[in-house]
Amino acid sequence: MAGKINKVRVPMRERPVDERIKRFVEVPFGYSEDEAIMEASRCLQCPKPFCIEGCPVDINIPGFIKKIVEHKFDEAFFILKKDDAMPAATGRVCPQESQCEAKCVVGKVGDAINIGKLEAFAADWARKNGVKDTFEIVDKPQKIAIIGSGPSAISCAVDLRKMGYNITVFEALHKAGGVLQYGIPEFRLPRDLVDYELKYLEDLGVDLQLNVIIGLHRSFQEIKSEYDAVFLGTGAGAPRFMGIPGEELTGVYSANEFLIRVNLMKSYLFPEYDTPIKVGKHVAVIGSGNVAMDSARSSLRLGAKVSIIYRRTKSESPARAEELHHALDEGIEFMELVNPVRIHEKLNHVHGLEVIKMKLGEPDKSGRPRPIPIEGSEFILEDVDMVIEALGTLPNRLFLDRAPEINRNKWGILQVDENMKTNLDGVYAGGDAISGGATVIRALGEGRIAAKAIDEYLKK
Numbered sequence: 353m354a355g356k357i358n359k360v361r362v363p364m365r366e367r368p369v370d371e372r373i374k375r376f377v378e379v380p381f382g383y384s385e386d387e388a389i390m391e392a393s394r395c396l397q398c399p400k401p402f403c404i405e406g407c408p409v410d411i412n413i414p415g416f417i418k419k420i421v422e423h424k425f426d427e428a429f430f431i432l433k434k435d436d437a438m439p440a441a442t443g444r445v446c447p448q449e450s451q452c453e454a455k456c457v458v459g460k461v462g463d464a465i466n467i468g469k470l471e472a473f474a475a476d477w478a479r480k481n482g483v484k485d486t487f488e489i490v491d492k493p494q495k496i497a498i499i500g501s502g503p504s505a506i507s508c509a510v511d512l513r514k515m516g517y518n519i520t521v522f523e524a525l526h527k528a529g530g531v532l533q534y535g536i537p538e539f540r541l542p543r544d545l546v547d548y549e550l551k552y553l554e555d556l557g558v559d560l561q562l563n564v565i566i567g568l569h570r571s572f573q574e575i576k577s578e579y580d581a582v583f584l585g586t587g588a589g590a591p592r593f594m595g596i597p598g599e600e601l602t603g604v605y606s607a608n609e610f611l612i613r614v615n616l617m618k619s620y621l622f623p624e625y626d627t628p629i630k631v632g633k634h635v636a637v638i639g640s641g642n643v644a645m646d647s648a649r650s651s652l653r654l655g656a657k658v659s660i661i662y663r664r665t666k667s668e669s670p671a672r673a674e675e676l677h678h679a680l681d682e683g684i685e686f687m688e689l690v691n692p693v694r695i696h697e698k699l700n701h702v703h704g705l706e707v708i709k710m711k712l713g714e715p716d717k718s719g720r721p722r723p724i725p726i727e728g729s730e731f732i733l734e735d736v737d738m739v740i741e742a743l744g745t746l747p748n749r750l751f752l753d754r755a756p757e758i759n760r761n762k763w764g765i766l767q768v769d770e771n772m773k774t775n776l777d778g779v780y781a782g783g784d785a786i787s788g789g790a791t792v793i794r795a796l797g798e799g800r801i802a803a804k805a806i807d808e809y810l811k812k
C-alpha cells in the first residue's frame with residue numbers, strides 16, 4: 353500500500369514576494385481544477401477517516417475530496433456547506449496543520465493532503481459558478497436574537513433559520529462578520545468572499561441589524577424579554593496590554609485597534625478612503641500568534657520595516673504555519689527570546705523599545721517552555737518608533753457590565769455548559785466570548801451546538 357501513496361503535495365502557486373509586499377491582495381493563487389483533482393487524488397479514502405476526528409465541525413472530508421476527484425465540484429461544495437457555513441473562509445484560515453491535516457494518514461509518510469486548500473477550491477468554484485445549496489424552510493413562530501455576527505453567530509443563525517425559527521442578528525459595527533471582517537487582513541481573506549458567504553444569511557431570510565450595540569442602544573434585558581431565546585456571540589474584542597512603562601505614548605497600538613483601522617476603515621486604501629493611518633519607520637510587533645503576523649504583514653505593506661518580538665522561539669509560535677512562513681518570506685525580522693520591558697519616548701512619541709533577553713525553562717501551564725528573563729541583558733532597539741501589542745484579548749466590558757446576571761469568570765469569559773447554555777434559561781453563548789480567543793472553526797462548531805440546544809429548549 354505504502355508504495356502506491358503519492359507522498360508529495362501539489363504545490364500552491366503564490367504571488368511573488370516583491371509584488372505582494374506592496375499590496376493587500378491574496379497571497380496564494382488557489383488550485384486550478386486540474387491541480388485540485390491531482391491533489392484530491394492523493395487521498396486514500398481511509399475506511400476510518402481520522403481527518404474527520406481532527407475537524408471541530410466533523411466535515412465529511414473524504415466525501416468532499418472524492419467528489420473533487422470525480423470532477424463533481426458542486427457536490428463537493430454541498431458536502432462542505434452541510435457542516436460549515438463558511439467554507440471559503442475556513443479553507444483559508446483554519447489551522448489545518450494541527451487539526452484535520454495533523455491526522456491525515458498520508459501525512460505519516462509524506463505531505464498530508466492539502467485539505468484546507470481543497471476546501472477553499474470547492475467553495476471558490478461554487479461562488480464563481482453561481483452554485484448555491486437549496487433549502488426549504490418551514491417557518492416556526494418563535495423568535496431568536498443573536499448578538500454579534502462573527503463565526504459562532506453566523507453558524508448558529510444559519511442552523512436555527514434552517515429549522516424555521518425567526519432570527520434577528522444584532523451587530524455593533526457597520527459591517528457583519530466579526531473578526532473575519534475587521535481583523536484578518538484581505539491578503540489572507542478577501543472581503544468579497546466574506547461578503548458572499550454572509551449573503552447566505554440574507555438568502556435564508558435572517559434579519560441582520562447593523563450598528564446596534566446591545567448594552568448601549570438596546571439593553572440585554574429588553575432583548576431577553578422580547579425574544580424566545582438569545583445567543584451571545586459577542587467575541588473577545590478588548591485588548592490586553594503588557595503593563596510596562598511607555599504604553600500610553602503616541603505610536604503604541606493594540607493589534608485590534610491597528611487592524612480595525614487598516615481592514616474595517618480601509619486605511620490601506622487611503623486616499624480612496626478618507627481614513628489615513630500613520631505607520632512608523634520601524635514597527636515592533638509584540639507576540640507571535642496569527643494576530644501578530646497579521647499586524648506585522650500589514651505594517652510591512654504600509655511601508656515599515658518590521659520586527660516581531662517574541663519571548664519564546666519560532667518553534668513555540670502559536671501562529672498558523674502558513675502565516676509564519678509568509679511573514680518570514682516577506683522579510684519580517686523575527687527576534688526570538690526577547691521581551692519588552694520599557695517603551696522609550698521623545699516628545700511623547702515612541703522612540704526606542706527596550707527589551708530583555710530570555711531563556712527557556714521547564715514547560716508552563718500552556719505546555720510550552722516557560723520564558724525566563726536573563727538578568728542584566730537589557731538592550732534598546734533605538735530606531736523603533738511604533739509598537740503594536742498582539743498579546744491576546746478578553747471579552748468587552750461594555751456588554752458584560754450591563755448584563756451582570758450572566759455568569760462569567762474573573763476575566764469576563766462567559767461560563768456555559770456542554771450545550772453552550774449560560775446560567776440563564778434560554779440564553780446561550782459561543783465563540784471567543786466563552787474561550788477568550790480561539791479559532792474560527794471552533795466558534796462555528798460552538799454556534800452549531802448552541803443551535804441544537806436552543807431548538808431542544810424551544811421544543812420543550
Ligand SMILES: Cc1cc2nc3c(=O)[nH]c(=O)nc-3n(C[C@H](O)[C@H](O)[C@H](O)COP(=O)(O)OP(=O)(O)OC[C@H]3O[C@@H](n4cnc5c(N)ncnc54)[C@H](O)[C@@H]3O)c2cc1C
Pocket residue numbers: 445446447499500501502503504505522523524525528529530531532535536564565566567585586587588589611642643646672748750751782783784785789790791792793795
Ligand atoms: C487578527 C486576527 C487574526 C486571526 N486569525 C485567525 C486564523 O488565522 N485562524 C483562525 O481560526 N482564527 C483566527 N483568529 C481567531 C478567530 O477570528 C476568532 O476565534 C473568531 O472570529 C471568534 O468568533 P466569534 O463568533 O466569537 O465572533 P467574533 O469574530 O469575535 O465577532 C464578534 C462580533 O460581535 C460583535 N459584538 C460584540 N459585542 C456586541 C454587542 N454588545 N452588541 C452587538 N454586537 C456585538 C462584534 O462587533 C463582532 O463583530 C484571528 C483573530 C484575530 C483578531
